[in-house]
Amino acid sequence: MNAARQNRFNTVAAHGALILYTLIALFPVFVIVINSFKTRKAIFREPLALPNADSFSLIGYETVLKQGDFFLYFQNSMIVTVGSLFLILLFGAMAAFALAEYRFKGNLVMGLYLALGIMIPIRIGTVAILEMMVQTGLVNTLWALILVYTAQGLPLAVFILSEFMRQVSDDLKNAGRIDGLSEYRIFFRLVLPLVRPAMATVAVFNMIPIWNDLWFPLILAPAEEVKTLTLGSQVFIGQFVTDWNAVLSALSLAILPVMALYVIFSRQLIRGITSGAVK
Amino acid sequence: MPDTQTKPKFRWHIVVFLAPAVLVYTAVMIYPLFNTLRLSLFTVIDQERVFVGLQNFRTLFGETVWSTQFWNALGNNFWFFVVHMLVQNPIGVALAAILSHPKLRFASFYRSAIFIPTILSFVIVGFAWKLILSPIWGIAPGMLDAVGLKSLYAPWLGKEAYALTALSLVSVWQFVGIPMMLIYAALLSIPDEILEAAEVEGITGFASFWKIKLPLILPSIGIISILTFVANFNAFDLIYAAQGALAGPDFSTDILGTFMYRTFFGFQLQLGDPHMGSTIASAMFAIILVGVCLYLFGIQSRMRRYQF
Numbered sequence: 209m210n211a212a213r214q215n216r217f218n219t220v221a222a223h224g225a226l227i228l229y230t231l232i233a234l235f236p237v238f239v240i241v242i243n244s245f246k247t248r249k250a251i252f253r254e255p256l257a258l259p260n261a262d263s264f265s266l267i268g269y270e271t272v273l274k275q276g277d278f279f280l281y282f283q284n285s286m287i288v289t290v291g292s293l294f295l296i297l298l299f300g301a302m303a304a305f306a307l308a309e310y311r312f313k314g315n316l317v318m319g320l321y322l323a324l325g326i327m328i329p330i331r332i333g334t335v336a337i338l339e340m341m342v343q344t345g346l347v348n349t350l351w352a353l354i355l356v357y358t359a360q361g362l363p364l365a366v367f368i369l370s371e372f373m374r375q376v377s378d379d380l381k382n383a384g385r386i387d388g389l390s391e392y393r394i395f396f397r398l399v400l401p402l403v404r405p406a407m408a409t410v411a412v413f414n415m416i417p418i419w420n421d422l423w424f425p426l427i428l429a430p431a432e433e434v435k436t437l438t439l440g441s442q443v444f445i446g447q448f449v450t451d452w453n454a455v456l457s458a459l460s461l462a463i464l465p466v467m468a469l470y471v472i473f474s475r476q477l478i479r480g481i482t483s484g485a486v487k
Numbered sequence: 488m489p490d491t492q493t494k495p496k497f498r499w500h501i502v503v504f505l506a507p508a509v510l511v512y513t514a515v516m517i518y519p520l521f522n523t524l525r526l527s528l529f530t531v532i533d534q535e536r537v538f539v540g541l542q543n544f545r546t547l548f549g550e551t552v553w554s555t556q557f558w559n560a561l562g563n564n565f566w567f568f569v570v571h572m573l574v575q576n577p578i579g580v581a582l583a584a585i586l587s588h589p590k591l592r593f594a595s596f597y598r599s600a601i602f603i604p605t606i607l608s609f610v611i612v613g614f615a616w617k618l619i620l621s622p623i624w625g626i627a628p629g630m631l632d633a634v635g636l637k638s639l640y641a642p643w644l645g646k647e648a649y650a651l652t653a654l655s656l657v658s659v660w661q662f663v664g665i666p667m668m669l670i671y672a673a674l675l676s677i678p679d680e681i682l683e684a685a686e687v688e689g690i691t692g693f694a695s696f697w698k699i700k701l702p703l704i705l706p707s708i709g710i711i712s713i714l715t716f717v718a719n720f721n722a723f724d725l726i727y728a729a730q731g732a733l734a735g736p737d738f739s740t741d742i743l744g745t746f747m748y749r750t751f752f753g754f755q756l757q758l759g760d761p762h763m764g765s766t767i768a769s770a771m772f773a774i775i776l777v778g779v780c781l782y783l784f785g786i787q788s789r790m791r792r793y794q795f
Contacts, residue, residue: 218692219590219591222585222588222591223591223593225581225582225585226582226585226586226593226597226601227597229578229582229597229601230597230600230601232660233600233601233603233604233660233663234600234603236604236612236615236616236619236660237603237604237607237615239615239619239626240611240615240618251624252624252625255624255625255626255629256626256629295511298507299507299508299511300508302503302504302505302507302508303504303505303507303508303509305504306501306504306505307505310498310501312498312501318505318509321509321517322508322509322512324517325512325516325517327713327717327775327779328520328772328775328776328779329717329721329775330515330516330520331721331723331744332520332523332721332768332771332772332775333516333519333520333522333523333768334519334523334747334751334764334768335519335523335526335751335761335764335765335768336518336519336520336522336523336526336765337515337519338761339522339526339761340515340519340522355511355515356515358511358515359511359512359514359515359516360516362508362511362512362516363512366508390500391500392500392503395504416605416606419608420606420607420608420609420610421724422608422609422610422723422724422727422728423723423724423744426727427752438608438610441608441610441611442610442728445610445614452618452624455614455618456618459611459614459615462608462610462611463607463611466606466607466608467603467606469606470603470606474599474602477602478595478598478599478602478668
């Protein structure tokens with residue numbers, strides 16, 4: 209067989225397979241979003257048709273915005289995600305710096321201790337976490353969630369960040385020391401700016417699981433004022449199961465912020481994964 | 488650098504750098520983990536916490552009411568894991584192999600698009616598929632009808648025989664992006680010289696994948712397998728979002744996560760029991776630990792790694 213022809217055949221087959229899988233991946237999202245803009249009748253009569261002048265309707269969105277407190281949920285999710293990411297990055301970078309920079313007794317043990325949490329899921333300890341949050345009065349506060357997600361994110365953050373911090377040149381730090389900078393200044397002024405790309409990777413890795421988590425909001429913060437968007441949409445959809453317009457609109461609204469984050473950060477995310485951060 | 492002459496000054500800054508992370512991690516993760524293991528040895532009698540030794544484990548494995556539920560959840564969880572290993576990871580590897588082809592156009596578009604389901608929450612994924620597979624809406628039967636296979640349609644999520652497999656496949660659909668990305672990264676890190684050398688020897692296309700690339704990415708496949716294992720054995724959200732805490736129909740989609748949630752939190756008329764919940768959590772901990780150890784000592788240490 210002609211090599212060139214076989215090559216072209218391979219290319220077509222490759223694109224065929226990828227397009228097929230891309231369709232499988234996007235189809236459900238597409239169906240949900242287009243149907244959220246249709247009247248109830250049109251949703252059932254022609255589920256795969258795009259909304260047109262006849263079938264266009266925003267009734268579902270009206271119900272959602274009237275009945276559910278989605279702005280509050282969104283705000284809660286934002287606070288929890290940003291707060292946890294901030295603490296993961298700050299505490300994680302500090303610990304990573306200590307482990308990467310200084311030789312002291314127990315360095316290796318401390319590193320292994322912090323790495324334990326990479327493999328063991330924090331959910332196993334839920335019973336005792338809830339008990340502790342009840343005792344400290346943190347139950348039904350956003351702090352409970354922020355603390356749990358910080359603890360959950362720290363092991364991997366320390367692991368990745370310390371790998372990167374070992375690569376920061378010693379000359380630079382020693383120059384800083386000769387100039388009389390304190391260790392804290394060396395960390396905040398010299399090292400942190402240099403590992404910014406690694407921090408972004410850690411942030412992106414942690415962001416999506418925190419934003420999407422259902423387990424801990426359900427158990428630690430189910431009250432109305434502290435519901436996250438994920439839990440809020442779960443509860444809302446459960447109540448409006450038969451109101452298809454409302455359910456589809458709620459789903460679309462829940463997809464929206466994640467998609468926006470993804471579009472902003474996808475390059476960082478993919479670079480993070482493919483840069484071998486998780487070897 | 489030995490500084491033995493004067494007693495070295497205690498370096499407080501190391502403590503300051505380590506303290507916040509170690510404190511939060513210890514207080515919110517490690518301590519509760521061991522406290523949960525400890526709580527599994529207690530029960531409540533007359534509103535007082537009493538130490539009962541391994542009694543809870545005897546109940547869990549010995550009393551039919553509990554043990555049938557536990558083995559059912561464990562069996563389902565294994566099937567959930569098997570489906571991921573047999574479907575998700577091969578598809579992920581295949582997609583990555585196609586994507587890593589150097590002259591492929593639009594690769595970054597495909598990559599981003601295929602990763603989208605992974606970023607959606609379980610709530611969205613669970614409900615979206617529930618609606619699509621629902622017999623009321625008729626998208627799934629309608630599409631099967633279009634290709635003349637309508638007779639194959641069944642309300643999968645509502646049938647005991649199919650519900651678990653259907654949900655496992657939904658989960659596969661959601662997470663296929665992760666093995667794809669990790670394998671893709673591993674494939675990109677294979678140096679061109681090796682592939683070129685193979686090409687000179689006449690090994691190209693499929694042969695080059697099976698004989699050269701696959702052996703080189705085996706460590707990554709190992710990592711993906713253990714990540715899948717840990718994620719599957721503490722899964723909860725998708726089942727809860729799609730089928731509720733009762734993991735219906737008739738517990739056919741019950742996995743360890745939902746079983747623990749029901750036990751610990753209570754549902755309908757049954758009251759929550761934190762001690763039995765801890766007992767189940769301890770069993771999950773043991774299962775995950777065994778899996779991770781098997782991987783670390785049985786597989787990873789024997790795997791040949793190549794340094795480029």
